[in-house]
Amino acid sequence: MRSMQLRLDLPAPYVHPMHAFVADTPGFRATHLRHWNPAVGERNTLVFFVDGDDPAVYTDALDDQPSILEYEIATEKNRRGFHLAVTEDQRATDARLTGAFLGTGVVVVPPVVYRADRRLDLSLVGTGDELETALDSLPGDIGVTVQRIRPYDGRLSDPTATLTSRQRTALRIAVDAGYYADPRAATLEAVADELGCAVGTAAEHLRKAEAGVLGRVVDSIPGGRG
Template identity: 80%
Template sequence: MRSLRLRLDLPEPYVHPMHAFVADTPGFRETRLRHWNPAVGDRNTLVFFVDGDDPTSYTAELADQPSILDYEVATEPTQRGFHLAVTEDQRAADARLTAAFLGTGVVVVPPVIYREDRCIDVSLVGTASEVETALDGLPSEIGVTVQQIQPYDGRLSDPTAALSSRQREALRVAVACGYYADPRDATLEAVAEELDCAVGTAAEHLRKAEATVLERVVDAIPGGRT
């Protein structure tokens, strides 16, 4: 089973009008499709995170789109961007694009990232033959760049999947002891005692575990490594 990260270079008319709006409007950066209803078809409900500063201008543009049937915005004043639930009649161009991934046995792993340059980043999981079938099924006018290909190990959806068993145990003990509490309730020495190892060894386990998990967390933040 393989895990692939693809970048799709979309010509018109595959660029959704709201993707184009985010790409062309100052104060907006990218959009992430985080959830969708399982039965993808002519009418779909989707949940997006929009990395933008002005939900009012976004929804004004959204309301003008003939394919949009309903929407609701959730904002949090202390956080950048906003979440959006949309019910939409599928456009013909979107149907041609998604058809490559339907019925092939591949799984699309969220988020699907709609970038400022009008490209889309998509992560897929499937057998080698299923992935090949999906790629062959994409419209020929769409440019495809394979950014990463590797055996599937769960990292796409679980930031702890790459941890060793000892690193997992170190994190579990550190949390249980209160090492990450605010204020801190335990010292590194207490963590090492619970792990039955040297203080330096405990520190190394935690440092490597933190680096692995935080890299995945930062990757999940819009614009996290830019």
């Protein structure tokens, strides 16, 4: 089983109007598709994170789209962007794109990133043959760049997968003690005391754990390192 990260160059007909809106509108940067209903078909419900500054401007554009049936947004004070739940009638070009992955045995792993350059980043998991079938099933007028292929090791769902038991324990203790709180509520010495080790050893456990977790978090984002 393998994990594959793709970047798709979308011809104009495949660019959803709201994707184009984000690409063309100052103050908007990208859209992340986080969740969707399991049975992709003519009518779909999807949950996005929109990296944009003005929800009202975005919803005005949504109101102009005939395929959008209903929507609701959720904002969080002092955080950039907002979440969007939307129900939409599927466009014919969207059906052609998603159809490449239906019945092939691959799993599309969120997020799917609608970039500000009108390209699309996504991750697939499947056997080698299944991934090849999915690629071959994409419409021929879509440009495809395979950014990374690696054996599937859980990094898409569990960024702590490669940590040692000691590193996991150190990270848990540090979080529980408030070492990563803002403002910081515990010292490295307190973490070392709880671990029963020297301060330098505790620092090394945390450094390696942080590097492992953060590296995998970035790698799990389609196009995260490029």
